[in-house]
Amino acid sequence: MSDSKQKLTHKKVAILATNGFEQSELFKPKEALEDAGAEVTIVSLKSGKIKAWNKDDWGKSIDVDTTVADTSAAEFDALMLPGGVMNPDALRNDEKAVQFVKDFAADGKPIAAICHGPWTLVEAGLVEGKTLTSYASIKTDIINAGGQWVDEEVQIDGNLVTSRKPDDLPAFNEAMVKTFAAGRQAPTASKNAKTTEHRTLQ
Numbered sequence: 001m002s003d004s005k006q007k008l009t010h011k012k013v014a015i016l017a018t019n020g021f022e023q024s025e026l027f028k029p030k031e032a033l034e035d036a037g038a039e040v041t042i043v044s045l046k047s048g049k050i051k052a053w054n055k056d057d058w059g060k061s062i063d064v065d066t067t068v069a070d071t072s073a074a075e076f077d078a079l080m081l082p083g084g085v086m087n088p089d090a091l092r093n094d095e096k097a098v099q100f101v102k103d104f105a106a107d108g109k110p111i112a113a114i115c116h117g118p119w120t121l122v123e124a125g126l127v128e129g130k131t132l133t134s135y136a137s138i139k140t141d142i143i144n145a146g147g148q149w150v151d152e153e154v155q156i157d158g159n160l161v162t163s164r165k166p167d168d169l170p171a172f173n174e175a176m177v178k179t180f181a182a183g184r185q186a187p188t189a190s191k192n193a194k195t196t197e198h199r200t201l202q
Contacts, residue, residue, distance in 0.1 A: 007181040009037035014076040020086025022124035023052035023059040024166045031172035041065045068096040073103035078180040083115020108184040110159035132162040159185040177183040
């Protein structure tokens with residue numbers, strides 16, 4: 001694993017989340033990003049702390065570093081969207097949060113989303129023409145928004161990385177670090193010359 005160390009040195013990564021994020025889907029990717037040398041910033045709708053949902057009850061809290069009103073995509077190199085049901089449902093109903101996500105895509109910056117995280121991508125209009133995965137219950141939302149949904153532990157389409165659930169976190173984190181290290185690509189709006197990749201654990 002030492003090969004992954006420092007792949008993301010000097011990279012600034014935003015994790016966009018609010019109350020009700022799935023605990024493991026924020027803390028484990030954050031740890032993987034920091035282990036790879038990234039500077040990670042927790043961005044939310046309001047300042048203070050946000051609280052995780054851990055399986056069937058409230059879990060750990062984490063400090064918010066800045067809000068969507070006080071920062072911009074221009075300050076970061078990549079974006080990570082954890083899941084949980086309440087978390088993306090609140091984000092996709094916040095205009096500033098949706099615009100924050102759109103701005104990463106418009107600038108060709110990589111985005112990684114897991115579980116219900118792609119719900120926010122749907123709201124931002126970023127799944128049309130893309131191949132991605134997610135928690136199975138939002139499959140229809142992705143298809144209705146023009147995306148192609150696949151049942152894979154991790155899916156990479158250009159600079160977009162998606163996974164289904166906490167069990168997929170090892171593969172998700174590996175693909176996220178690799179994609180974030182590669183940096184910007186052509187803006188997400190382009191549907192041409194698309195490349196997709198998926199992997200399945202043995």
